[in-house]
Amino acid sequence: MSQRKASNDVGRATIRDVAERAGVSVASVSRVLSGNYPVSEELRRRVMKVVQDLDYVTNAHARSLAGGGTPTVAILINNITGAAFAHVAKGVEGAATLRGWLSLVGTTGDDPERELALVNLMRQQGVAAVVLLGGAYDYDEYQLRMARFARSLDAAGSHLVLVGRPPLEGDVPATTVDYDNEGGAYAMASHLLSAGHRRVLILPGHAELTTAQGRLKGAERAFEAYGVPFDPGMVRHGPYDYEHGYEAVEESLREGLAFTAVLAGTDVVAAGAMQALRAAGLRVPDDVSIVGYDDIPLASQLTPQLTTVHVPYEEMGRVALRAVADRREGNASRRKGSDGDHLVLGTHVVVRHSVQPPAQRG
Amino acid sequence: MSQRKASNDVGRATIRDVAERAGVSVASVSRVLSGNYPVSEELRRRVMKVVQDLDYVTNAHARSLAGGGTPTVAILINNITGAAFAHVAKGVEGAATLRGWLSLVGTTGDDPERELALVNLMRQQGVAAVVLLGGAYDYDEYQLRMARFARSLDAAGSHLVLVGRPPLEGDVPATTVDYDNEGGAYAMASHLLSAGHRRVLILPGHAELTTAQGRLKGAERAFEAYGVPFDPGMVRHGPYDYEHGYEAVEESLREGLAFTAVLAGTDVVAAGAMQALRAAGLRVPDDVSIVGYDDIPLASQLTPQLTTVHVPYEEMGRVALRAVADRREGNASRRKGSDGDHLVLGTHVVVRHSVQPPAQRG
DNA sequence: GTAACAATGGGATACGGTTTCCACACCAGC
């Protein structure tokens, strides 16, 4: 036995094992495998044969220590099962794989502690970028927190990307990929107004959530544009879930609130609202119209199919990855331009079958 | 300037920078950080101070090269956006994070090439386990392919886990986490039969897909148990998507096929079927009953809420991770027991509002 | 026939940590 670990040892084979067995140097094996150095055909064959025999794969950790290595992008998300953001993740992962990048995933569960821990973990991993997904609560602290993340990551040669979150103020090294949230809400509300609806129950989401704020604001602007007075009493805040949609409608009906349409902050909320209307014996859209937001698959699977706002989630994911990839290749188009790091994608209304003009009631 | 890289260089700080600045040795810094060696309070304070100042995090690659490092589990999935398997992923990721493990994610898009490439990639990463998600097409080749994966990973000190796929035959080093697929289908069909339905349209899924085969078989067994002759003409195969549900029902109606209930292979298929029935002017469940399978959130968001089979997807994910974690701690309970590596979780029917006894037709 | 040069392979080093071994200081006990 030599003093070196024998090649038939337990555990994975190393490049040395391959070199030894092929009767060549370690350097040659490395060159054959990475293929960025001229190598004779004979040597290549000898090495490849052994690689096959040993079922050898290079150690990614060692490789990235030595300078090479595949770039990795980290996706941090509140909840994997949220339909909307699953699509963003798909976009990121797909675009990453396309360029041979790897995707790490972590869920934060809306917990700032875990978010911090994960960002640090990703920093340890030396990821090329950290993509933070999902609407945020815009506390005062949020900006500071994210700015700290951004600088930390930047100092480590990484980069922070915010997707579907408000952009950072000031000169912070981060990229934001956003969609025209308010514009979508404006268009959606306009659609209802132009159909003749005047009394609209609005369920924008949690008052503190930035996406909810934008959606409410868009609706208000539409009312203003149509010269229809906006009644704050028609707004019910709450989480983006099925139960909230159901309960908000149920309560409103019980309170005798009069409305001919529901403007839901999310398709899932719309689904809950629809169920509650049915339970109360009202027909959709004959008695009450409903619209959603997000255009997740659920929207077209409901009966009637839901008119909603399409958000290009998957595209946002792709764009996010492209942004960091470009920046990595050195195409940092505008240097330090505090915008140019803020990309906004368009939204549009998808008309299906959940809206009708309000019934003429005696 | 010393010959070493200066500490204020671009890029992340190294442990040497910390040591230098704290006036201690590299070894001491390492010990303070990993905390598995007695260190004086004074030294700890000095080191931690510098760590904070420099915002230093250890290099995960270097660490795992040197033997330490956080274990990583790889989740390979056809399509992130599939609701059912998003839940499995959530279970795996949640359990992983709980123990401080990391989760890598890759999507295969049903492409064997990509599957192979990803398994090798994960092998390079030195992951503790590779979790393969989703029903498989049980070609002859499947067993060989998976056996090869299993041995490859095993040889590299990793481990293959199959979730929701058929177990491997023979003495292959892999773990399978499964659910009682056929039993669920049996119970679901029994539920319809005991409600009085006799003519049931069955949409089990793709004929080659193992999950579809099991669901069909369960239904057949139920018919047999109830002494109801099974009519193969009532079975329509197709993909697990909304469109298939819609089209299968539409066609069946056009062909004049008589049925009082639909047994869908998936909740999403059931949603499509429901829509098609409505489009044809039939009421659910008054005219036709519908049941699904999986119990994803959609099931309770449809109108009427769907009676379906609950599959403990998230639990499966947790169980899968627990299995590999246990094995890693050395609790390889039964050694080489070719079962004991096959865990089966139970399923059960969730009764909601989409089933009624068949209408008395004249 | 020899010099200059291209093509190719090998040895050594660096990457950033962890860990083993050792040296040193300090203290108690005789």
Add this chain to the structure above:
DNA sequence: GCTGGTGTGGAAACCGTATCCCATTGTTAC
């Protein structure tokens, strides 16, 4: 006062790969 333990900190040897630099060989031009 000397010996033997005990607690601390440092030097150096790895971990597995990529790459720089140099040696060797074969080839072409003079």
